[in-house]
Amino acid sequence: MSSRGMKARMCLAAAPLALLAGCGGGGGGGVGSTPTPTTTTPTTTTPTVTPTVVTPTVTNPTVAIPAANYDDAEYRRSNGATDIGAVTAYNAGSNGTGVTIAVVDTGIATVGSEFSGRLSTASRAFGGNTSVTDVDGHGTAISAIAAAARNGSDVQGIAWGATVLALRADTTGTCGTTDGCKFGDSSLASAIDYARTNGAKVINLSLGGSAANGMLTTAIQRATAAGIIVVVAAGNDGNASPDAFAQVAAAQGTSGLVIIAGSHDATGAISSFSDRAGTFGQFYLTALGERVRAFNQNGEAYLYSGTSFSTPGIAAAVALIEQAFPSLTAAQVVDILYKSATDAGAAGTDDVYGRGLLNLAKAFQPIGTASLAGSAVPVSSTDTTVLSPAMGDSSLTPSSLGSAIILDSYGRAFEMGLSGRTIRTGAGRPLRDGLRTDLLTQNTDLGAVSVATTVARRFADEPWTGFAQRGLAGNEQRIRPSSGAIVSRFSPGFATGMAFGEGAASLASRLDPSAGEGSFLSARSPATATDMARRPQFALAVRRSDGGIDFHMEAEQGRMARALPTDTLEPSYAQMRVGLGRRVGRLLMNGYLGTLREAHSLLGARLAPALGAGGATTRFIDMDAKLDLGRGWSANGGVRRSWTEGTEGGVLASADLRSMAASLGLVREGATNRIGLRLALPTRVTGGGLGLIVPTSYDYTTGAIGYETRFIGLAPKGRESDVEANAGLRLGEGWLETNLFWRRQPGNIAAAPDDLGAGLRYNLGF
Incomplete structure (x- = not known):
């Protein structure tokens, strides 16, 4: 039976960033986590790309979140969220509420109120463990990036309203060793099957290693057949191709619902430690995985690096889209993430960045041909109304026209102005x-x-x-x-x-x-x-x-x-x-x-x-x-x-x-x-x-x-x-x-x- 792990450790507060065996796989790759200095706060990461959001606001009668200023100090500290423009989703009424993220990892620690009321009662331990309590910190950090509470303290998770299904799957006794936590294929397969039958919409696998055996591959196939999206870390060896375990994304029967998560830094450049897309570019997407702010099982703030920490960014993005647009299929959610990604490297899908950089702000804009709800009339945010001199300075303006509900090519509902601008032809010549x-x-x-x-x-x-x-x-x-x-x-x-x-x-x-x-x-x-x-x-x-x-x-x-x-x-x-x-x-x-x-x-x-x-x-x-x-x-x-x-x-x-x-x-x-x-x-x-x-x-x-x-x-x-x-x-x-x-x-x-x-x-x- 093969085993895999994430082999992550955290350095001492005064120590420089250490090169460690990879979170997300790889025996000799670099990854680390640095304690946040007690006297300073890490610089907020500006989103790699700040897309021009075409006002549309998502219309979803099932979501009723009161208006608030989501772009506050806690959000700005949460660079995993700011990097992808997650505030766009919040302003549209989506925070992950009602969506379950299964985190198959080292368990979770109930740090303060960070997961209060949102830690699934179905959370369970596998691999011979008797408790989901995290003793390593890796699983807690992953869950924090994905779904820590928005409570004004430290950082918030990207999908801070989502439910975490914590599935501890590390092999008993392996955590705490120099080689890091190990995960057996049978334990992972059982955890994935359990997530499938307990309401998970997305499964986070921030680990890697050797290729998945038949049992584990079959479990992933069953999950994707049930419409569950699986996000797996690319690996941290800096190789030209993803980790062997991540290559399960190309296995038959996974329906294209396995996303390989690479890492980029705060500038959008591929991380030196991140395994590249290689020939798996069609399944590959990057998210911030370098110096991502989160906390460990003791509630201590750290800056984490590794493809393990880019993986929950993508999983949380899935949760936000799933909540906002409940009519989407899992395949459509994945397709939206790919089509809205910020292109990087060579044009189109390439062997370094794959589909590009995760861009949640753009994912919350209409994609493809948009049309008025209830009709086939195409509309665009750039549509212009040109008034004739006979109408002069009449009251027709974009604001007086107001907005309407439009549906994009995925059938997602947005609120958009009936005319992007109005031009008055005026005096003529x-x-x-x-x-x-x-x-x-x-x-x-x-x-x-x-x-x-x-x-x-x-x-x-x-x-x-x-x-x-x-x-x-x-x-x-x-x-x-x-x-x-x-x-x-x-x-x-x-x-x-x-x-x-x-x-x-x-x-x-x-x-x-x-x-x-x-x-x-x-x-x-x-x-x-x-x-x-x-x-x-x-x-x-x-x-x-x-x-x-x-x-x-x-x-x-x-x-x-x-x-x-x-x-x-x-x-x-x-x-x-x-x-x-x-x-x-x-x-x-x-x-x-x-x-x-x-x-x-x-x-x-x-x-x-x-x-x-x-x-x-x-x-x-x-x-x-x-x-x-x-x-x-x-x-x-x-x-x-x-x-x-x-x-x-x-x-x-x-x-x-x-x-x-x-x-x-x-x-x-x-x-x-x-x-x-x-x-x-x-x-x-x-x-x-x-x-x-x-x-x-x-x-x-x-x-x-x-x-x-x-x-x-x-x-x-x-x-x-x-x-x-x-x-x-x-x-x-x-x-x-x-x-x-x-x-x-x-x-x-x-x-x-x-x-x-x-x-x-x-x-x-x-």
Whole structure:
């Protein structure tokens, strides 16, 4: 019968760290424990990695731990806990309560109140021992790292609410010898079987030595088949592969539920004494195992080193996850520990660190694709909502949206914000956008058909477009096609037009040049305003006059600019409106009914996936009028009233918005000069908002989801108003124009500073 041991001893208080035979196996490896100096406290170990915890808080109705400051002095002294960010689990409501950790070791000493009420009454001795009382100190130190009480004294265990099933298995009479405690395979097998039948969720084996015999291997297989996770020390010889005993992790029938525990130091570097992962990397995980603070059977504080002391860190992490997420299988718990581990050494699983460094903080974050509870809608902490100018400084913010219950790829419930951030598009850049557009315009009149083509200079954020087909060379190729239109006049009262890169309202003005409203960059009419950063691709317009009644039909489709540079989605839209016009003397009046359909946007806004973002339909009424004042002067005005209904999806149960835009202007159009003044009120939401039905609770036992309703208004406090003056002079084949504008509360944001601008441009025909 083979035997194994941990062969650990503690040095005298004044002695330096001694090299001893290994806790966790190995006949000549280094391991030790140093008494804590009575006059000083060991420096608190900062977690090797401090992950950015995406707020989600675990939702588990079975856990009811009062709110507390878990990041206190006792926690900071407990470097086994701080190294893995265990406070994240505590803040999420998990401390190991209800989970049993079986510690198969040298027993346990009832030090003060450290294990009061949490030492299982089923604790038992094997190997010929008659008591679980620890006379060596090793088993007590292991239990302390895993589950010592959070009582303000000395250190706390990582899973300080867990129950310890102390199973003393050292062979009678071996502890206290120079070779250290010995453990027989049959005693270990009996202890593991006993743990399996007495409620253990995880078994800690901080020992090592020769390979497990058939009896012990079979006992481990029975435990893992029952869904119990076994954590075994890697060994302390500094070898390239784990100890022979730890290699049981690769045995058939263990279902991948045996974790080999290596040791790293406070910086995250592999400990010099720790056996490496070797070819067992898929089962290997490291935890702090160097100078880990705990206490012995007499309650004396020591700094322990050895893979024996990294093992309970992993076992305790299992307990915290088991309590927090009771619906997980043992295989999922292990997989979460591996996938949340901090990668170290070579990328991915390697032969030194295996899966990496234990990172409990990350294990308590969603892993894989997360979705809203009760749906398949994917969500992420980086999801962004981009509001359109029409919504300005409305009350929609991440805090006003609140949080919802999401499930990660393991079905774990978390509480996460519905939108990680909100961006308000604000004032926009009307001056630059207006000046960058028309550079060269070619107009060709073929009688009943006229053709207009416009190209524009390339800007730094736009792709190069070759234009060699136009016979341009050199730097002149650094242009892009901007727009083109074909207008056909079948009779004085009937005209049609088609265009690319030009909006339908602009195309319609080509069909009836007398309807011109001036040349403005910022203060646009309601029909031509680009409040949603539209990029028209194709437009169609028809105008027919009969008996003093004008019939208008306009349609366009296109895309809207991406909200963020990282966006892969470019929303599209299609709009159509029909109208009737009538002239009464010098007064021209028009009325329109129209529909705007958006894909993946809501009145120009891009909502986070949790809020749906499926699209919207807007129905609107346009009214405009133009009064001829004589001598080339005219007054014009218009108003648009809109009603928008968003597509339901995610937590979005309804989206009903009302909006309005208006303008009033005075224009003089001449053959060689023109001048204009306009006041415009761009599109602004005047009422309505988002109705949400949000999952707010989740029951692991039944899978039941609780919901609450919320309403977020989208009417902004700000109201943008634009005043713009325009003057143009015919110069050669083009127009030299200047524009001056003043925008108050731009982007419908009350706190936004006024936007003043002036521009000079020359549009050249060729």
